[in-house]
Amino acid sequence: MQPSSRVAPALLSLASLGLALAGPAAAAELPATTAAVLAGGCVNCHGPDGRAQGAIPPIGGLDEGYLRARLLAFRDGRDAPGSVMTRLMKGHDTDQIEALAKWFARGGTR
Amino acid sequence: MSGLSRRQMLGSLAAGGAALALPAIVRAGAGSARVVIVGGGFGGATAARYLKRHAPQLQVTLVEPAPRFHTCPFSNLYLAGLRSWDSLGHGFEGLRAAGVEVIHARAEDVDARRRNVRLSTGQTLGWDRLVLSPGVDMRWDALAGYDEAASQLAPHAWKAGPQTQLLRRQMEAMEDGGSFVMVIPDNPFRCPPGPYERAAMVAHYFKRHKPRSKILLLDAKDNFSKKGLFQQGWKALYGDMIEWVGLADDGRVTRVDAGTLTVETAFGQIHKAAVLNVIPPQKAGLIAERAGVVDASGWVPVKAENFETRQVAGIYALGDATLAAPMPKSAFVANTQAKLAAATIAADLLGQAPPAALFTNTCYSLIGPDYGISVAGVYGAAEGRIVERPGSGGVSPGTADAAFRAAEAAHGASWYAAICADIWGAG
């Protein structure tokens, strides 16, 4: 588990307050700066804000559920055998995948 | 003022909605905090753009001598004749449009105590945070006979520029049936798969224009990045044109005679070349030494969680200049290190919590126009060390059909376009 998912109780209540205002979300949402760092590795291939620059497909603005499902499938080896995506997603945990799905569903910006 | 009270003050000012650039306010009563970045290559230019993105009020100054930066990535494709020289060049208009101040000068010296940097123009810039991404310099004292003058006869072409163009001209002038000899250093060096991609790209050119020529790789080590995949690809596309000699078979070169284009190995074998490409051992760019952030290895030790240098607080270092094993010295990694450092510096100056470290790498290598391979890795920081995330990474499958290799060749081109747009693009 990531340290970031063990949020101190006081912070947790603050966070859930914010989330209650922002709408339903997972309890362990990663901070925006951490999500930005995570997404930084993706845009090197998928283009700024996930706008493709060639053969690698676009990911900016895709449906959040679709993104989550594909990232999990890559990670669990159920999709595109041998793909670089599998090799990369195996290094990401569920919280990180959650943050990435949200980030790119919003169009690749916070 | 102590770090803590300063941080608290920044935080409370930020909460009060004051301008974001607080340290300069604290110090001078006006203006904004300044981050100076040395080097407009993969690490430095990324850091500049992302600092502006995270904290638009910051004053971000990028110092880079070249008006256009030419990338090492894809310079092997230029040698092959698959890319024009101009297509490797990237200007700084996009960064200027993003609000980065770009000064075309060389940073000559750093005063870490007074927090300033002196430029070749005579100008001195003060900074609140300094970021160094100067890339590598050659160690001219490390390989007997190979100094800067020798590189005019036997180019390294390991910085994209006149050296790369010189090597291409030598390949064009070489007669069919000649021998292209490459001298390859031990780890660590810039771009671990680079020499082996270069061998393939030179072979691509020879196959079409000088098919009787040979390529001899003299290597100071027994293993190299994507070795199995490279050897398989070389064989498939170029037959016996490329011969690789590792350390165990006396591949380590100990002396270069650039005048006669000969090299001598550890056990005294002499090899004569028609074109001699010597990639010497390397170290962090000189400015890192001037700033006092290198250690005895010649590289810059950094904190794994944010790439601040271990030697001097407030100075960050990125990319090839750093000691960042197990990450390779690649453009991709320099870019993700820069994104972490930029987010960290912005958070620090804004009094916010720092981001968690995560680094990504993928190096695509081209063996032929429709034959690409890749190596990938994901890294984090744990207990002050950089660690590969368990289960992640690895190379392309050893058995794959032509369509898979062609897809990875196309992905490599797509990667290059994406990372260059991310760094130097219109934004």
Ligand SMILES: Cc1cc2nc3c(=O)[nH]c(=O)nc-3n(C[C@H](O)[C@H](O)[C@H](O)COP(=O)(O)OP(=O)(O)OC[C@H]3O[C@@H](n4cnc5c(N)ncnc54)[C@H](O)[C@@H]3O)c2cc1C
């Ligand atoms: C042949 C070859 C092929 C490669 N292919 C790939 C690839 O396919 N993929 C990949 O990921 N990586 C590749 N690389 C590696 C990649 O080039 C480097 O890892 C990357 O450039 C490192 O970025 P950097 O910011 O550390 O240095 P650089 O990108 O070299 O930038 C350093 C900049 O700092 C400037 N500078 C230095 N000193 C000063 C000073 N005192 N004042 C001001 N400016 C200064 C320099 O002018 C330069 O512009 C390749 C390398 C080679 C040699």
